[in-house]
Amino acid sequence: MYFFVVMGFSTSINAQDLLSTLEKEYPDTPQYEIATFKASRLSVGHSIETRKKGILEIQAFNRYWNIPNYRGQSFIVDKLSARIALEYGISDRLTFGAGGSTLDGIFDGFLKYKLLRQRSNGKGSPISMTLFQNGSYRSKRNRPFVDVNRFDEFGDKLAFTSQLLFARKFTPQFSAQITPTYIHRSSSAFAEDPNNQFAIGIGGRYKLGGHASIVSEYYYVINPLKSINSYDAFSLGVNWELSDVMLQFQLTNTRAMVEDAFITQTPNNFNFKDGNFVFGFNAIFVLHLNQKQL
Amino acid sequence: MNKIIVLLVLLIHLTDFETTSDQFITRQGQISFFSYTSVENIEARNNQVLSIIDISKSEIAVSMLMNAFVFKKSLMHEHFNESYIESDLYPKATFEGNIIDFDPLALGIQTKIIKGKLTIRGITKDIEIKTTIENNNGSYLLTGDFEVAVQDFDIKIPPILAPNIAKIISITFRFEYQTYEK
Numbered sequence: 457m458y459f460f461v462v463m464g465f466s467t468s469i470n471a472q473d474l475l476s477t478l479e480k481e482y483p484d485t486p487q488y489e490i491a492t493f494k495a496s497r498l499s500v501g502h503s504i505e506t507r508k509k510g511i512l513e514i515q516a517f518n519r520y521w522n523i524p525n526y527r528g529q530s531f532i533v534d535k536l537s538a539r540i541a542l543e544y545g546i547s548d549r550l551t552f553g554a555g556g557s558t559l560d561g562i563f564d565g566f567l568k569y570k571l572l573r574q575r576s577n578g579k580g581s582p583i584s585m586t587l588f589q590n591g592s593y594r595s596k597r598n599r600p601f602v603d604v605n606r607f608d609e610f611g612d613k614l615a616f617t618s619q620l621l622f623a624r625k626f627t628p629q630f631s632a633q634i635t636p637t638y639i640h641r642s643s644s645a646f647a648e649d650p651n652n653q654f655a656i657g658i659g660g661r662y663k664l665g666g667h668a669s670i671v672s673e674y675y676y677v678i679n680p681l682k683s684i685n686s687y688d689a690f691s692l693g694v695n696w697e698l699s700d701v702m703l704q705f706q707l708t709n710t711r712a713m714v715e716d717a718f719i720t721q722t723p724n725n726f727n728f729k730d731g732n733f734v735f736g737f738n739a740i741f742v743l744h745l746n747q748k749q750l
Numbered sequence: 751m752n753k754i755i756v757l758l759v760l761l762i763h764l765t766d767f768e769t770t771s772d773q774f775i776t777r778q779g780q781i782s783f784f785s786y787t788s789v790e791n792i793e794a795r796n797n798q799v800l801s802i803i804d805i806s807k808s809e810i811a812v813s814m815l816m817n818a819f820v821f822k823k824s825l826m827h828e829h830f831n832e833s834y835i836e837s838d839l840y841p842k843a844t845f846e847g848n849i850i851d852f853d854p855l856a857l858g859i860q861t862k863i864i865k866g867k868l869t870i871r872g873i874t875k876d877i878e879i880k881t882t883i884e885n886n887n888g889s890y891l892l893t894g895d896f897e898v899a900v901q902d903f904d905i906k907i908p909p910i911l912a913p914n915i916a917k918i919i920s921i922t923f924r925f926e927y928q929t930y931e932k
Binding site: 473474475477478479481482483487490491494508509510511576628665666667697698699700742744747748749750 | 773775777782793794795798800801802803804809810811812813815817820821822823824825827828829831832833834836838839844846906908910911914
């Protein structure tokens with residue numbers, strides 16, 4: 457009797473199929489989530505994504521809006537602002553970027569470092585985390601924020617934004633991000649305006665099929681400017697990527713494209729009135745400067 | 751009586767050992783795929799393919815992680831996994847089949863057909879693959895190539911990118927097997 461039990465047991469081991477044998481042979485190497493978001497911007501603000509090593513992105517961010525009761529005869533829209541920028545992946549985790557905006561004359565540069573990567577096979581970090589630091593130079597006074605900072609010396613026109621970006625890919629379709637933000641302006645024209653401002657950004661994306669996703673983003677400013685009314689930045693958009701091109705469309709209330717300007721200095725609320733409604737369009741072209749050897 | 755049982759158990763375990771030595775494994779198998787079109791050539795390679803053969807039963811199994819494919823452009827890797835293969839949902843591709851008329855004892859090169867089932871994105875298709883088997887006295891080398899149609903595995907390609915991706919993808923493989931010890 458015992459003999460048959462033993463024999464039955466051992467043959468059942470042998471009958472085990474080859475695929476399940478292979479299943480046990482997989483090495484226990486960490487698997488990381490890829491593409492929590494696709495582009496380096498979620499919609500208007502930065503996402504946790506950094507560029508891979510050797511990737512150069514050529515970016516043209518555009519914002520279009522109308523001026524209320526404008527008597528001119530402009531074609532389609534009254535106003536256009538564009539930020540032309542380059543982003544380069546120094547390593548898979550570290551990205552450098554710099555750009556200039558046309559209408560508001562803000563020049564900016566930033567570094568972004570991916571500190572934590574979300575693991576996909578249960579163990580390890582449940583979230584991804586990226587550090588972001590930029591510096592911007594405001595070359596001219598912009599309406600309606602002409603008197604927010606002083607324009608006497610070079611140092612007066614600088615602002616710095618630090619962000620901690622936390623994101624999690626919950627399902628293959630849905631990712632969410634929360635972004636505590638600290639913004640420092642070097643100078644204030646009015647003593648009542650805070651030089652150090654804090655904000656929290658929240659955003660998410662939902663993928664529709666393989667190439668498009670809906671995104672939304674909102675930045676809540678904890679201590680807004682006192683001397684002038686400002687509103688929180690909001691954006692609702694569609695991201696679309698094809699081959700080496702990524703396109704991001706936004707319905708938003710922000711006109712500026714640099715963090716310190718659009719987070720704390722958005723002059724209007726989000727609605728569809730002329731002057732408040734802004735249509736945004738980011739075009740990103742990806743170049744692979746060093747390709748992997750196969 | 752007890753002694754006989756012990757002896758029998760020992761014997762069974764010994765025979766067990768013999769059957770396992772019929773199995774040969776590779777942990778660094780190579781699979782490459784190519785998509786040639788007039789617009790763009792896409793090429794990727796996976797060097798961490800697992801495969802096992804059982805020479806007594808002429809059976810073969812292959813399993814690999816789709817995200818282990820390396821592309822020349824890192825963006826292609828992202829698109830491959832995110833937009834086409836959906837490796838979040840279907841992380842692995844597998845194959846199991848039989849080598850027809852396989853003679854494990856014949857040294858040197860023999861060309862055989864493998865009949866089996868290929869599973870990509872949870873979709874299983876019957877497939878026949880011609881392979882060259884090289885028996886180097888205790889280790890086996892299997893090489894070959896075959897083609898799969900993108901359509902068979904329900905991989906969606908947007909019309910605007912249809913000229914960039916071939917309808918038929920050619921695949922080459924190279925597996926060097928060593929004796930499998932558990």
